[in-house]
Amino acid sequence: MPIPLPDPPRTVWAAAGHPPSVRIIDQRQLPWRLVVEELRRVEDVATAIRDMHVRGAGCIGATAAYGMWLAAETGCPPDRASALLRATRPTAANLAWAIDRMQHEGPSLAAAEAIAEEDIAACRAIGRHGMDLFECRRRELGRPDSAPLHILTHCNAGWLAFVAIGSATAPIYASHDAGRPVHVWVDETRPRNQGARLTAWELAQHGVPHTLIADNAGGHLMQRGQIDLVITGADRVTRQGDVANKIGTYLKALAAADSGLPFYVAFPTSTLDPSLLDGRDIPIEERGAEEVSWIDGPDAHGSRHLIRVCPEETRCANPAFDITPARLITQLITEHGACTANEEGLRQILPGGMPPVC
C-alpha cells in the first residue's frame, strides 16, 4: 500500500508511531513516479541524503533534523547520528545548521517540527520579498500587466528542495498566484537534471508556464533579450555574500552581468554560514563519475532504462557546486528581506545582525 503525501504536500515529515519513521518523497523517482519512502533508522536517513533521495538546502536540513529525532527514538547515540549525517553532503550549510540546532535543543520531535515549520515560513516570506523585486523589475521594463516576466532558474530551488514552497520558486509561485504572469526558462541542470526532472514537474503541477532548455542556452537567451531576470537558490552563503549553488550557477551569473540583467539568489538564513567570509573557502562536493556518464528515463513505451552517454572507458569529473562571487549578485533575498550581496547588506536585514560564529 503506497504511503500518501500529507495535505498540503511536503517533502519530509515524521510518523511518530511504533516503530517511528521519517517519510520522504524519493526524488530520484520524479517525474516518472511519486514515491514516498519510509526511513526507519538514522543510517537510512544518511543514505537518503547522501544518495539524493532528498536534496536541496531546506529539505536536507529538515531531513537531517528528523534524522536526529529518529536516532534518539531508536537508541542511536546523538554523536554517532550527528557524525553519520554530517558526512553526507559537504557543501550544504543547512545540514550542519540543523544538526547543530538539534544537538543544542535536544533531539525532540518538537525541535525537528520547528525547523521544518520555520523553513516553510521562511520560504513564504522569501516569496513576498522576491515578488516585490519582480514587480520592480516589471515596472523598470515597462512590461504590461498582461505580458509575462521571463525568469531563468537553474537547478531546483522549488518546494522539492525545501519542506514546501521553495526559495527561488517562492516569488514565482507568489507572482503566478497573484495573477502576475510569469514564464520560467528552466535549465536542465546536468548532470542530475534537477531542472528537467524536478523544476519542470513542479511548475507544471502548479500551472506555471515554462520552457526547458539545455544549460548551454541561457547566455544566448540573455543576449537576445529573452530573459528579464535570473533567480536561483543557494547551498551555502558566506558572510560577504558569496554563494555556493549547483554547478553552472556561476556561468549564468556571468552572463547576467554581461547582459545587465538582475541576478537574484533566494535562501533562508539557515543557509548562511557566518563562519566563512570568502566563497573560495567553501568545500565543493565531488560526486560520482557515473552521474555524468549514465542517465535514466522512460522510453516511448514508459519502460525506464539507464543508459550511457559516452564511451565506456571515458573518465568523468563531477564537481557538484560552484561559487558565484557576491560581485555578480544583484540582490540576496531572505526571509528578512532583500539586500545587497555583502556583509553590510546582510547585517542590515538580519535581526540582531550577523550571527556569531560558533
Place this chain on the structure above:
Amino acid sequence: MPIPLPDPPRTVWAAAGHPPSVRIIDQRQLPWRLVVEELRRVEDVATAIRDMHVRGAGCIGATAAYGMWLAAETGCPPDRASALLRATRPTAANLAWAIDRMQHEGPSLAAAEAIAEEDIAACRAIGRHGMDLFECRRRELGRPDSAPLHILTHCNAGWLAFVAIGSATAPIYASHDAGRPVHVWVDETRPRNQGARLTAWELAQHGVPHTLIADNAGGHLMQRGQIDLVITGADRVTRQGDVANKIGTYLKALAAADSGLPFYVAFPTSTLDPSLLDGRDIPIEERGAEEVSWIDGPDAHGSRHLIRVCPEETRCANPAFDITPARLITQLITEHGACTANEEGLRQILPGGMPPVC
C-alpha cells in the same frame, strides 16, 4: 557488407562509380558504432546535413561540395541542388561558401576534392599555429615539459567536424604527437552531446588524455586553476571576429575572461563570412525540441534505448548556436596564422586582405 573507411580516415569522400555516391561517417551512430552511409541522391545529402548524420564546419562544407557534384552526376539541376543544400543549416558559413564555390567553378569531382583537400591542409596549418600558442602558454605558466597543459574544449571541432584533423583539436593532436603532454577537459555539449559522443571518442582513439565534464562545470574548473586555456571551433566568423559556435561557447568565453585565461577560436578561413560585421546579425538555427527532451545510448548490456529526460508535456527550446563577441576572444587561429579578434587582425593575416563581399 559494411563499407570501410578510407586510409587515412576521413569523414566524407566520393565513390565515382556507377552509380556515383557520396560516402560519409554517420556520426549519429558514434561512439556506439562506426557506420559508413552511402548517399546516392542530392536529397540524401541534404537530409544527411540537416539531420546531422554529418556536422561540423568543414565537414558540412565538403559534404555539400560533394553533394553538388553528385547532383550534377545524377541530373539534378544545379540551382535546385544549391537551394536544397543551402536550406539545411542556416548558421554554418562553410555551407554557402562551398556551394558558391562549386557553382562558380563548376560541379566537377575535382572541384569537390579540392575543397576537401584544402580543408585538410588548413586544419594541418591550424595545428602548427595553434601549437605555437600552446607552447607560449606553457612557457608563460612555467609548466615543466613533463606536466600536461590543461585544455577545455566545447562541442566537437575535431576531425569528425572537418574532413580530417579538425580545427580546435589540430593543435591538441599536434602537441600530443610532438610529445608535449596535454590533458583535455571535454564539455558534454548538451543537447546533442557532441563532446561526450564525438570528442571523447576521437581523443580516446588518438590516445590523448581527457576527462568528460557537464557543460556546467567549466567555470568552476577555471576558478580553481584547473584549466590553462580554452579552444573551440567556429561555425561562422564575422569580419570583426565575432564567432557563432555551438550553444554554450559564449558562457565559457565569459568564464575564461573572468579568470584571465586565453580563449582561442580555431577555424579555416572558409568559415569567415566577410559579408557580416556584427555577430548579432548571424542567423541562429533553432533545432527540434526533441533534441532536448530525448537522449539515446546503450544500457549496461549494450542495447540502445531512446529515453525521455523530462515530463512528457514539457515544452523545450533548442537554439543550436550562440555568439561569442570578439572582445572575449584572445586570438583567432586560422591556416594563415593567429591574430587578434578584430577586422584589422584578420586583414593582416589574410593573403590579399579581407575577401570582398560577393
